[in-house]
Amino acid sequence: MSDDISYTTEEIAKLLKISKLTVYDLIKKGELASYRVGKQMRVDPIDLEAYKQRSKGIPMNEQPIKLESLTPTPTQPQATNVGLRPLVITGQDLVLDILAKYMETHMDGIRPLRAYVGSLDSLISMYRGESDIVSTHLLDGDTGEYNLPYIRRILVGNSYIVVNLLSRNAGLYVKQGNPLSLKTWADLATKGLRLSNREKGSGARVLLDEQLRLHGIKPDQLLGYNQVESNHLGVASKVASGEADVGVGIEKAASIVGNIDFIPLIKENYDLVMLKTANNHIWIEPLLHILRSDEFRKELQSIAGYDLSRTGEILLET
Incomplete structure (x- = not known):
C-alpha cells in the first residue's frame, strides 16, 4: 500500500x-x-x-x-x-469553524475537531460521551423556548453549562417575489406545496415539525417532506432552482444562495453546551474568555445576519 x-x-x-x-x-x-x-x-x-x-x-x-x-x-x-487533548465541537455553522481556529490559537494543550452533526444528534452524542462542545438550536413548541427543555431532558444526571453563541433569524425560503404569498407557518397547509426538508435531528427539521404540530398540519400534506438536504444551503438551493416551493432555514443561507426571498418568522438562540467535569474545567474558562473577547466578536460582526448581543452569556449552569 x-x-x-x-x-x-x-x-x-x-x-x-x-x-x-x-x-x-x-x-x-x-x-x-x-x-x-x-x-x-x-x-x-x-x-x-x-x-x-x-x-x-x-x-x-x-x-x-x-x-x-x-x-x-x-x-x-x-x-x-x-497533553494535546482533542475536543470535539459539533454543529454546522461557519462560526464554529472560526471558534475552533481561536481555540487552537489561544488555548494550550487542546486540538479542536469539527463534527458536522445536527442539534439533536449532537446532544445525544454528548450524553454518550462522544462530544465535548455541542451547538444546538432546538425549539420547544409548547413553551416557545429554545434549547434548554431538550438539554434538561437529554443530559439527565449530568452537570453542564449552557452559553449563548449568537442569535439569528429563521423562517421560510420562498421563490423570488414570493408568488405563492407564503407569510406564516400556517401557510404551509397550502395544497400542493413542494417542500425541501432537512434531516431528522437538525434544528431546522425540529422547527418545521414543531410548527406543523402546533398548526395541525400533517407532514404528508407537504410534497417532498421525506426528501432531505444535509444543510441550509442545500435547502435554499432547491428553492432557488425551482425544485421546491418552500424550505425552512436561516437567513444567512438565503443571502449566500441568492435568487430567493427569505420570510423571517422566529429568532432562534444558537447556544453551546459543555459538561462540567473535573477534566473539562481546565478549558471551559479559557473558552468563555474567547467568546467574550472583542477580537472574536469583531470577527463575527463581519458576518451578516447574526445578533451577538448575548454572545458569551451563561444561560444555565447546573
Whole structure:
C-alpha cells in the first residue's frame, strides 16, 4: 500500500461502518492515531490497521504516534503527543469553524475537531460521551423556548453549562417575489406545496415539525417532506432552482444562495453546551474568555445576519 494514501474521518467511518462521531471518539481516546492537513483530520493505513489488529486482540510491534503536522514521522514516540487533548465541537455553522481556529490559537494543550452533526444528534452524542462542545438550536413548541427543555431532558444526571453563541433569524425560503404569498407557518397547509426538508435531528427539521404540530398540519400534506438536504444551503438551493416551493432555514443561507426571498418568522438562540467535569474545567474558562473577547466578536460582526448581543452569556449552569 502506498505511503501517500491516507483516509479522512468520513472514509474511516465508512470503512469501519461506524459514525463519524465514533471515529472522533477513538481519536480522542488515543485509540486511533491521526494528524491534521489544513482543517481535515487524516489517518494513515498503518494506523487504521494497528487499530483493527488491537481490536482483534492481536499485538503489533509498531504502532506509531504522529505529531500534529503536515508531514508526520512514523517513528515519533508517544510522549510527543502528551497533553494535546482533542475536543470535539459539533454543529454546522461557519462560526464554529472560526471558534475552533481561536481555540487552537489561544488555548494550550487542546486540538479542536469539527463534527458536522445536527442539534439533536449532537446532544445525544454528548450524553454518550462522544462530544465535548455541542451547538444546538432546538425549539420547544409548547413553551416557545429554545434549547434548554431538550438539554434538561437529554443530559439527565449530568452537570453542564449552557452559553449563548449568537442569535439569528429563521423562517421560510420562498421563490423570488414570493408568488405563492407564503407569510406564516400556517401557510404551509397550502395544497400542493413542494417542500425541501432537512434531516431528522437538525434544528431546522425540529422547527418545521414543531410548527406543523402546533398548526395541525400533517407532514404528508407537504410534497417532498421525506426528501432531505444535509444543510441550509442545500435547502435554499432547491428553492432557488425551482425544485421546491418552500424550505425552512436561516437567513444567512438565503443571502449566500441568492435568487430567493427569505420570510423571517422566529429568532432562534444558537447556544453551546459543555459538561462540567473535573477534566473539562481546565478549558471551559479559557473558552468563555474567547467568546467574550472583542477580537472574536469583531470577527463575527463581519458576518451578516447574526445578533451577538448575548454572545458569551451563561444561560444555565447546573
